[in-house]
Amino acid sequence: MSYDEMGMPGSATYLDPVPESRLYSHESEYAVIGSMIKQSALIDELSANLDRNDFHHPACAEVFEVIQACQRNQIPVDIVTLAEARPMLSDGQRMLAVAGTMAQNTPSTANAAVYAREVRRRAVARRVVMAAQSMIESLQDGAALDDVLAKGQQAWLALEAEGMDTSRRYRFVGEILPEAINTVDSRFNRQSILGYDTGLPSLDHYVTLSPGRMIVIAGAPGSGKTTLGLGLAERVAVHHKATSLVFSFEMEDDELVYRSIASIGQVPLKHLTEGHSMTDDDWPRMTAAVSKLMDAPLVLCDDASLTMKDIRQIGRTVKRNHGLGAVVLDYIGLIPGEGNGSRYEQVSAISKALKRLAKELGVPFIVLAQLNRAPNTRGNKRPTKSDLRDSGQIEADADVVILVHRDDESDEGKAGVTELIVDKNRHGPKGSCNVQHQGAFHRFVELIGGYRFDSEDDDDRPFAGRQYGKGRASA
Template identity: 30%
Template sequence: MAMEEQDTNLTRLFSMSVEKSILGSLLMDNTNFDTITEEVTADDFFTPLNQELYREIFQAIEKESFVDPVTLISRMVGRTGEAEKELQLYVLSLLESAPSSYNVRSYIKILKEKRVLRFLVDELKDINEKILNQKVDVDALLDEIEARVLNVGDHFKSRQSSYATMKSILMPFMAKVDKLMTEKKGVTGVPTGFIRLDKMLTGMQPSDLLILAARPSMGKTALAINIAVNAAMYHECPVGIFSLEMSREQIVSRMLASVGSIDAQNLRLGQFKNDEYTKLINTTDRLSKTNIFIDDTPAISIHTLLARARRLKKERNIQLIVVDYLQLMKGDDGVENRVQEITNISQGLKRIAKEINIPVLALSQLSRKVEERPDKRPILSDLRESGSIEQDADVVMFIHREEYYKKEDVSVQGIGEVIIAKHRNGPTGSVKLAFINKFTRFDNLEDREYNV
């Protein structure tokens, strides 16, 4: 009885007839090669013999553009552990299993589904062992399970055909152009709220990875929070913030100071002057009506962030993700080289932006080399030791505040500069903004109000 149950379970995880049918279709008609190899790998087969046969067929067609039962057997004899007679009989049986070309795709679908099931069984076995043999944090475990399951889906979907016809691309593109001509807004993405910056970027575009980098104390978090609040409060864009450095309470405190023009130090101490407490009450009411969602999980992994971002997109329809900051994220297990780890993280962030089709604004630290130069303005080479951040990003922006280095120079006080060093689909340049330190806020330079 136990053996029968085991056999039944095994047939749910692989189909010998399907595996033989796909191999047979390749042997019967080599023109099926492109159709099959676009989606199928040797690992999709369950039995070692079928895996080896697929590899040999693949290599033969790749190198010689032809394979048949005779050439396949001659390549395989003495390498599989099968006796020559048994191998001949098995290869010939593949031809009997070969489906018509019309049915090949349906067999591929079944083969892939069986592989997904086996993959999931392996993942869940690993989770089961972790539960039984380790002390686990349930919330962290649930995030890991969700991330693993989603990763399985991504792994297999990535091999599916993904081309689109010109007509299917051009029609929605022209509809978008017509809409822009009618609305004449000039900002096609999520607005930052800063006039000159939006003019250069035309807003933060869907599927773009935007990197905002600077040395410490330049105002990275302040500017990112300002952008998030501007998008949510003034343009009704739901925003997800992943804060790895500051707690959600600290983020909210900064928002209150910035939006309400409340001295941040007074807010921290709970000692208010003049009408600051009234401002606090009013600002609290305004912020409570915005769709801003804050996750302050420390050292979050790229897979967990992706899982949570997907959930926020599905449940809250977020239009922007802010990550503060990239170097505090956890990379994939088993990656010892920090540069490779950062590369995996930046590539993962770009993947999130593209998959969910919203902009991702990720903050990044810069190396100390900036401080060693007479000219402290950051340049792209300051990022080049940080994995592939520069290559993965669609937009790279630096924050520079000359007042930090020239405290006695009155002409540079209260001014910050956003340097657009890379812009894949637009101009580069720089934008000057007002910086009001006590409110931890950047403003448009043209209409700044200090509210002293």
């Protein structure tokens, strides 16, 4: 008897011996079919994650197909009804003999689910091998490496989804309730937390950095959105000791480190970058900041050529190797798109992918974004979530939208008073708070005196009082 490269028999009967392989288990395939015949109540359960192509043996695939047809037509399944539906198999064997022997030799229907999982696992393994072979052939034919890798990743993601047990993708509420109550109890007793705080108590009133949520921070150029995003990453890494992964498409990693030293150590960034302007007070502050950062799980990635698939892979790798507390991405408008669609369509696809990745990684995903010029046409120049640039899909996908607003032409703006507008919040209240931007240190701190803007509408109102001050960092 001859076999092809995948071990596929030619005119073999189902009982013929076959070469052993990790790519298939004919015994499991026989047992799945036999279990369906012996106990028809198992057909729907076993078929949930199987299709005809999952069976390596042609006879098993064909019998499975006939069983499915009988089930759809509400015909009771046994060896007789199967033989009546299709007396002869394509390879010339009699259905009655094949189905009867499969049922007779099935060890136990109690293990039917185990047999089905084994069939599925081997089927996915065969597809992995076939995908790899296809990639090799494409490379040998001269295809571009990036194109081959992109297709390979798409194939792997599809295979991952195929390998999932459908029954585990949904649950009844009664199964979830005990977990939910235990979570409430553990949070009440301070044994677990909903998420990470931002380090700004006035912002914490509205926002918690919770797992699986996509938090969009948007602002005009120079408003401080990068400062706020990096500050949140520092908070998670330095204060909470959880790994923070920062993707920067604008700055080099050494620039980000200088900013972190300035922020944590209260050392003017200008002094750090110049070097010669460092003062006697700056050195011990820099040393203290370096000491905190040295052991902080803050991961920086400054590769501006990263695509969405690269971001996904790096996120998975960091989580697997180091754990992951939060991800910051600066900024969405700079991520290269895939395909030939418009930039609007590309950014929309990227936004959806980031939202899915936040859920997959189970961490807060802080995405920075630009605003369009619409706020400049308003009297008070205050932005809204509809001013997000590139795609309206960003607003739709976001769980939270924080708009960074500072009017540098006003007295309060010149003093660093910055309004953080929470314009969308799926899990909490909307509103705004006011913080102090310390430009020299590139950080935001609480505003002493708690200055509040007089109005949140589009009317111009006079500035009421000088209630802002130098600000103070949160503990």
